[in-house]
Amino acid sequence: MTDLPDTDQEAEIADALREAAAFRQTGRATINDIARIAKVSKKTVSRVINESPLVKPRTRHLVKVIIAELGFTPDPQARALALRRSFLVGMVYDNPSPQYVVNMQRGILDGLEETDFQLVLRPVNRADANYWHRLRSFIQQHKPFGLILPPSVSEDEELVDMLREHEVDYVRIASVELDTPARMIRTHDAEGAAQAARHLCALGHVDIAHIQGPESFRSAHERRSGFVRGLGESGRSLPADLIAEAGYTFDSGLQAMERLIYAKRRPTAVFAGNDEMATGAYVAVRKAGLRIPEDISIVGFDDTPIAGRLWPALTTVRLPIREMGRAAAKLLLDQAAGKAPAETISFSPEIVVRDSAAPPPKAG
Structure with a gap:
């Protein structure tokens, strides 16, 4: 027809x-x-x-x-009353990396372009005793059309149950498959971390450290496991004394790098779980009077804009955060239109080689 x-x-x-x-x-x-x-x-x-x-x-x-x-x-307000829903799309996040949040926000706005929907940001702290009360009040008061949940909020099953209870649509972004294809954007963080390990091993590094994200983030576990797998392919391992946990922030990356620099066995290369921590690591290396990459190579994760502005430019694993946000917004709108995808939408990371990683310094 x-x-x-x-x-x-x-x-x-x-x-x-x-x-x-x-x-x-x-x-x-x-x-x-x-x-x-x-x-x-x-x-x-x-x-x-x-x-x-x-x-x-x-x-x-x-x-x-x-x-x-x-x-x-x-009239958007009249439409909202007719549908008993608002035209607000919420992004609920507890990610401490400001650049990640900005890139995700831009992507969602791209996806909502030329629609009546407006984006509202809702930062949360899952460790806060009032976290649940505040989020429930937000949902009851604003009756959002839907929510986009990046990590680690996306991993909160109790939150998802609450959204279902209130009949609020949502899309989860996570490094593993947590939901049906209609509600899920998957990133393959482990594979990206494995690429970082392969790159450092190919350069000849043996003493390779990892600045890990917070234990409460599944992405931190996925990136560490992928990095360990990539090292294992070249016969390398990741000893406990070469792992420094941090918080996905600049300050925590700086402090973690200082611990690694002044440890008994100083690494010749470091893989940081995100670019924020890698930037902090840069400062720690420079404060110690060392050079990048001549003394220590550094690799990050996410390929946020800061990666290309550092000196030397940061080798990092690119995760297309803005594209992920755009896809999440489109998926949310498709849900409402009854257009559920047959398979989960996923994004594969890839390493972007710049100047922060080089062969290790020669002994003696």
Whole structure:
């Protein structure tokens, strides 16, 4: 079946356009006016506006032509009341990396471009005793259209249960598959970390350390396990004394790097679990009077904008954060339209080689 008008509908449209043109001289059109001109019910016009599949193609075409002729723009607040939902899309996050948050935010805004939806940011602290109360109040008061949950909030099963209880759509972004394809964006963090390990091993490093993200983040575990796997492919290992846990922040990366520098066995290369920590590691190396990469090679993860602005430029694993945010927003809208994907959308990281990693210094 085609949506193109037939001869009978062309005449119907012509009559409707003449009436719409005459009406434009009298004032601003309402849904009731559109329904009268199209000779359909107000409910049918609402369904067309809200992209409901429950309207015949011929009727849909006629209503859209009249809407365009009248220059009618739906009132978002009225639509929200009609649907008993707001036009707010929330991004709930507890990620301490500001660049990650900004990139994710930009991607979501890309995905919501040319829609009525607005993005609202909701930072949380999962360790806060009031975390649940505040988040529940936010959902009850604002009745968001849906939420986008990046790590580590995406790993909170109790939160997901609460969203289902309140019938709030959501999309989870995580390094492992946690939900159905309609609600899931998956990143393959472990494979990206394995690429970092292979790169450092190929350069000839043996004493390779890892600055790990917080234990409460599944991504930190995935990145460490992938890094260990990549080292194992070249017969290397990751001893406990070459692991320094940090918090995905600049300051924690600096402190972790200082512990590694002044340990009994100083590494010749370090893989940091994100670029924020890698940037902190840069400062620690410089404070110690050492050089990058001549004395210590550093590799990060995420490929945030800071990676290309450091000197020397940071070799890092690129995770397309902005693209992930855009895909999450689109998936949320597709859910509402009943367009569930057959398979989980996923993003594969890749290493971006720059100047911060080189062969280890020669002994003696």
